Amino acid sequence: MAMKSKTDEELIGLIVQKHRPALEELYDRYAKLIYSFSYKIAKGDTDKTKEIVQHVFLRLWTTKSTYNPAKGQLANWLLTITRNIAIDLIRKEQKHNGTIPLELDDMLHIQGQQSEDVLQQVSRNLLKQQIQEAKRHLSEPQQRLINLLYWEGYSLSEIAEIEKKPLGTIKSRLHQTLKKLRNYFNEETGGVRHGK
Amino acid sequence: MENKCENLSLYMINELTALEKEEFERHLKTCTHCQHELESLQGLWQTLSYEVEEVDVPETLKADVMNFIFEENEAPQQEQKVKPTKKGFIDLIKLNFKKHFSPLSTAVAVVLVIGLVGLFWNNLQLKETITVLETKEADPSQIVSTHILKGQGLAASANGNAYLIQEGSTTNLVIELNNMPRTKDEEVYQVWLLKNGTRQNAGTLKPDQNGNGLITYRLPQSLSFDAIGITLELNPNNTQPQGQKVMGTS
Secondary structure, eight states, X not given: OGGGGSOHHHHHHHHHTTOHHHHHHHHHHHHHHHHHHHHXXXXXXXXXXXHHHHHHHHHHHHOOOOOXXXXXXXXXXXXXXXXXXXXXXXXXXXXXXXXXXXXXXXXXXXXXXXXXXXXXXXXHHHXXXXXXXXXXXXXXXXXXXXXXXXXXXXXXXXXXXXXXXXXXXXXXXXXXXXXXHHHXXXXXXXXXXXXX | OOGGGGGHHHHHTTOSOHHHHHHHHHHHHHXXXXXXXXXXXXXXXXXXXXXXXXXXXXXXXXXXXXXXXXXXXXXXXXXXXXHHHHHHHHHHHHHHHHHHSOHHHHHHXXXXXXXXXXHXXXXXXXXXXXXXXXXXXXXXXXXXXXXXXXXXXXXXXXXXXXXXXXXXXXEEEEEEEESOOOOOTTOEEEEEEEETTEEEEEEEXXXXXXXXXXXXEEEOTTOOOSEEEEEEESXXXXXXXXXXXXXXXX
């Protein structure tokens, strides 16, 4: 198949022009990553996971943006979209009427990122171990914060409610948690980061 | 390091209010400390996603995904729904008329009825549009693409971003510009959307005293573009660029 030899960027370009085989090829390349990620957010609910994956690919099919490899690995872009959609769907289901903390700009987190080289070099499993290791350096409340924020998509004020702590406390906890994780990565691995 | 640097983590997870966000972005442009911190924290944030167990994908998922996209979401449902009624309605009226009128008056009546059905059909579509507009608020807005704008010529120091934002079925183009040289008198910056060599006017703006400018343009559904260009125009009502180009997507 000709699609197999296309780059990710070319596939996205074809998808924008509504070329179905390109979408199917992209599915073949990334379904496992997207499925695994969605499965975690959906806490193992396979129906919910399927729904998330369907919406991610629908979003890709209707996207008007052309993927720019200079902005980061496609995997990162896909995972950002997947996280937004997943949290959106799950929070909707919880009938949460407040604002869904999910106008996280799809593109915000990939702009200006230069970490993809490192990410490409290090296998995903290794990264996973490192994250888990880094998380072990966090206190219980700090670990909870990351899980509620990243994996469950709660807003800081919702987390403050859950934790029965003032919002200010949660904000400074976030600040410390991110720093701690980042410093761990910088020391142990020479960086999650960033070129230079 | 100033007070504003404290907002960095909140900015990254998008927990600032619109105003705070704007202030922080302004701060970010001048604070190299925050620029580096942001980059490194974003890298970290992205890395969190890799804490995932690989799971086997069900064999049937691909078909489920493709059917979801190509069958459930692409079917031209409204036409299928309305057309049969239209035809049935006409046939019924025709039949009735045949009983009572000559062929000529029947023909006239049929034309009238077709006109009526057309109105009815328009009305349906209008209702649909209104429903779309009404439900629009409930749809979260999503950035579908981002384009970086670079200054050139007179505005070499300027920079900016353009975002295509999808809200329900409407697409808005939001362009944010910084460090724009101030305009004199009637002068305006005019935004053009380029597609296959043709240019479409997408609005004009004047920057504020700090050189910042913002413009929102609602994209007609049929309109797509390959690039964005901005010219400095003496006359705000041009349909084609006359002034020199000062910014564009690379």
